[in-house]
Amino acid sequence: MTLSDKRILLIVGGGIAAYKALDLIRRLRERGARVRCVMTRAAQEFVTPLSVGALSADHVFTDLFDRQDEHDIGHIRLSREADLIVVAPATADLMAKMANGHADDLASTVLMATDKRVLIAPAMNPRMWSHPATRRNLETLKGDGVALVGPGRGEMAESGEVGDGRMAEPLEIVAAVEGMLDGRLKPLAGKRIVVTSGPTHEPIDPVRYIANRSSGKQGHAIAAALAALGADVHLVSGPVNISDPAGVGTVHVETARQMRDAVEALLPADAAIFVAAVADWRTADSAGEKIKKVKGEGPPALQMVENPDILATVGHHEKRPALVIGFAAETENLLANAQAKLDRKGADLIVANDVSHGSGIGPGGVMGGDRNRVRIVSRSGVEEWPEMAKGDVADKLAALVAERLSGRAGSGQ
Secondary structure (H helix, E strand, C coil): CCCCCCEEEEEECCCCCHHHHHHHHHHHHHCCCEEEEEECCCHHHCCCHHHHHHHHCCCEECCCCCCCCCCCCHHHHHHHHCCEEEEEEECHHHHHHHHHCCCCCHHHHHHHHCCCCEEEEECCCHHHHHCHHHHHHHHHHHHCCCEECCCEEEECCCCCCEEEEECCCHHHHHHHHHHHHCCCCCCCCCCEEEEEECECCEEEECCEEECCCCCCHHHHHHHHHHHHCCCEEEEEECCCCCCCCCCCEEEECCCHHHHHHHHHHCCCCCEEEECCECCCEEECCCCCCCCCCCCCCCCCCCCEEECCCHHHHHHCCCCCCCEEEEEEEECCCHHHHHHHHHHHHCCCEEEEEECCHHHCCCCCCCCCCCEECEEEEECCEEEECCCEEHHHHHHHHHHHHHHHHHCCCCCCC
8 A cells, every 4th residue: 555545636638548547546546545537628538537437436527617616616626635646648738738837627727726746647649749849848847847757669549650659557657656655765866876777689680689688677676766765767778578667767779889878978977787688799790681591501600799898888987976886697606707797897886696597586587587686796795685576676776775875885895
């Protein structure tokens, strides 16, 4: 019951993603939240007030000039009684109204009258999302303190449309709500942290690539845990099949060189944590067309070259963060290899884990699985952590980062 007795005012905008609002209501209520809903006129073209009211177990507000609802200036009451206002989906029209101070219906009037924090989950066609007017409105809303979750990238409702603009999934929005209403101390508030996650894909030709077996689950969990402690987190993610963490700025890349460039562009930072399984090598030249099999001939020879070492680059960078943490996924000689990596790459800590089939971590192992067992290697020794869920590893590591950056622990150098 992470949201026990928290009062959420959900404003449902008029887009096809409005159907996700139904699941969002359920997810919020099962965590203990009390949810009241405002629907725009356009939202009612996609889902009905009856459905929304049944799931929220409360009256649904739709009309600014409703005599019963407005007898006690209902739009002011709605705007002030909530702990948080969530706009999902936040359409281009709603964002424009918010950014420019319009108040011509119940939803926009509530948003103008509120003194509470606001979280928006944008949802629109990719061209609308990239339109200069939307970008200007977004920057205005950010400057006004409005929080953002999503949008994601993917297939749109319109046939053949793919791009940025998909509304964040309900559980992503719930995570963002939990983060905003978390009353715990934020020991990493004001700290800027860069995290890498996932694999890199190094192309051989347009359909083949070299990669490592990484799901991104551990790196994404670490980014989320750092954000929950108040950090300004910037995640550089290789190709993964999981959602971006809520409350985290995410840059998507494909190759090791793109990841290195993205990380360097995010410096300076207070800390950098390199969880990504970066491919050590790439082909010297990627073929422009698919390499075809030729009968009677063996496979083509691939000339390999070394990829940039991102951890070493940042560990010895002129803008080196105060805390640099690397990961070492090994199948043998775990501690010896991790210690060598620590010394060679200029890191403060190495998080070492055994990714061999004999690691004993579940049927799927560490790579792609949901559990992990790590050792924290520093110049002062080795700390062994028990096997736990990757989310718990992330929470524990985030707490360690907070200790290091606050000066309550030695540098380990």
